Amino acid sequence: MSQINFAIEALKDGKLVAIPTETVYGLAAPIDNTALLEKIFHIKERPYFDPLIVHVATVEMAKKLVLEWPEVATALVEKFWPGPLTLVLKKNNKVTDLITSGLDTVGLRMPDHLLTLEFIKKLNKPVAAPSANKFKKTSPTKAEHVSESFQSSEVFVLDGGKCKVGIESTIVLLQNQEAILLRKGMITSEELNPILKKFGLSLLENLSKKIQAPGQIEHHYMPSVPLVFVANLQSDWKKKLSSFPWNQSPGELQLGEDPFMAARNLYSQLRELAKKSSFIYWSLNEQKNKDPYWEALVDRLKRATSHFLE
Ligand code: TXA
Ligand code: MG
Numbered sequence: 001m002s003q004i005n006f007a008i009e010a011l012k013d014g015k016l017v018a019i020p021t022e023t024v025y026g027l028a029a030p031i032d033n034t035a036l037l038e039k040i041f042h043i044k045e046r047p048y049f050d051p052l053i054v055h056v057a058t059v060e061m062a063k064k065l066v067l068e069w070p071e072v073a074t075a076l077v078e079k080f081w082p083g084p085l086t087l088v089l090k091k092n093n094k095v096t097d098l099i100t101s102g103l104d105t106v107g108l109r110m111p112d113h114l115l116t117l118e119f120i121k122k123l124n125k126p127v128a129a130p131s132a133n134k135f136k137k138t139s140p141t142k143a144e145h146v147s148e149s150f151q152s153s154e155v156f157v158l159d160g161g162k163c164k165v166g167i168e169s170t171i172v173l174l175q176n177q178e179a180i181l182l183r184k185g186m187i188t189s190e191e192l193n194p195i196l197k198k199f200g201l202s203l204l205e206n207l208s209k210k211i212q213a214p215g216q217i218e219h220h221y222m223p224s225v226p227l228v229f230v231a232n233l234q235s236d237w238k239k240k241l242s243s244f245p246w247n248q249s250p251g252e253l254q255l256g257e258d259p260f261m262a263a264r265n266l267y268s269q270l271r272e273l274a275k276k277s278s279f280i281y282w283s284l285n286e287q288k289n290k291d292p293y294w295e296a297l298v299d300r301l302k303r304a305t306s307h308f309l310e
Contacts, residue, residue: 003158004119010156011123016040018132018146019055019119020160021111023084023168023185024139024267025146026055026129027155031065037098037128043154046135051100052128053086053107053169057120062108065126067092070174072199079195082112084169085187099128109169115160131168138223138274138304141166141267166264167300172203180204184296186263221267221304223274225251228281228307237309241279251277253301255284259293266297270304 007017011030016039019026027044029036031054041048056062059077063069067090076087091106100106111117120127131139132146132155140146143159170185172192179201181189189203196202226246230237241247251273255262273280282301288294 003115004122007119007156007158008123011036014039015153016043016150016155017119017127018140018143018150018155018157019111019113019116019127019129020143020158020163021055021113021116022082022163022165023111024141024163024166025132025143025157026053026111026116026127027132027146027150028055028127028129030123030125031095031099031128032125034096034098037096039154040128040130043150044130044133044135046130048098049101050130050135051103051107052130053109054095054099054126054128055116055120056108056110056126057117059110061120061126062087062110065092065095065106065108066090070199072179072196072201073174075195075198076172076192077110080187081110082117083110083187084112084165084185085109086169086171086183088171088173088175088182090175105173105175107171113160115158119158136220136222138221138267138270139168141264145268145271162264162268164264165260166266167296170296173206177201178204180206182206184299186260186293186296188292188295190292221300222306223270223280223304225274225277226279226306227270227301227304228279228309229302229305230281230283231308231310233283235309237281240309241307244279246278249276249278251280253280253282255282255288255297259288259291259297262294263297266300 019028086107086109095106141163170187171183173180
């Protein structure tokens with residue numbers, strides 16, 4: 001039996017299915033299976049106020065879940081789907097409050113991974129899936145990362161290899177003739193704006209205080225040991241850590257020069273370093289601070305950082 005058939009059987013047995021995507025692995029349940037959707041929140045230890053992204057295999061599937069599909073959405077998905085872009089649109093009643101945490105919008109995305117697209121097609125239904133990690137912890141980019149966090153009796157893992165993008169999708173809210181960036185990702189504002197412009201839009205920063213994307217809250221994506229940002233590696237930064245009991249064996253995060261490689265390796269490197277170091281440190285040069293392709297990665301790192309040494 002193929003992996004996909006096993007995954008479909010697993011759902012019938014009351015298990016969740018971990019799906020590979022190009023960004024990170026997701027923990028999936030069919031959008032109409034309340035018991036399995038609840039299980040996602042339960043085993044992730046995720047609060048119910050954090051909505052799930054719905055994953056589709058075709059644009060038609062996405063259109064069936066919304067009240068209105070604006071023209072700009074067609075233009076965006078023609079360019080970026082399948083791929084790391086989530087669109088947030090007004091939902092219809094096929095999407096339950098459990099998925100959207102009571103919001104009247106839904107996050108939609110077509111992942112760029114053949115195994116998962118085939119799984120969704122075979123199921124003939126969209127699946128809701130957050131990243132397959134415990135709440136606030138580092139996202140999984142390999143099948144074994146998922147197996148390390150969840151029991152095989154509860155989650156069947158579709159092994160699709162290593163995720164090629166490596167950090168979560170860019171999230172854009174399309175509402176009231178506005179486009180708002182809710183979460184940064186490897187698809188940048190610079191790439192989105194030329195398309196938005198054709199519809200008289202330009203990407204706005206999210207100024208709302210209301211949590212629309214909990215990926216945006218502080219202390220997300222945390223590794224299991226402290227993560228320290230060092231502004232100046234030439235300074236006596238190690239002295240500043242001398243009062244901490246965990247200051248003995250540092251692990252240095254190597255970002256390299258290519259932002260795409262850095263994103264692809266970020267979470268697995270954090271996991272590996274956390275296994276053999278008592279803390280992890282990272283630093284940044286001016287050039288990276290200015291390059292839009294480093295923005296999402298630096299955003300994730302800052303949210304995961306527990307100590308900033310300026
Ligand atoms: O790349 C990704 O997006 C990955 C893969 C698995 O697709 N998924 C992911 O899911 O990162 P998660 O649950 O870890 O983060 C999804 C974010 C959450 O912060 C959630 O609040 C936001 O998407 N979100 C989902 N629906 C939303 C909505 N209707 N309005 C605003 N934000 C929403
Ligand atoms: Mg997540």
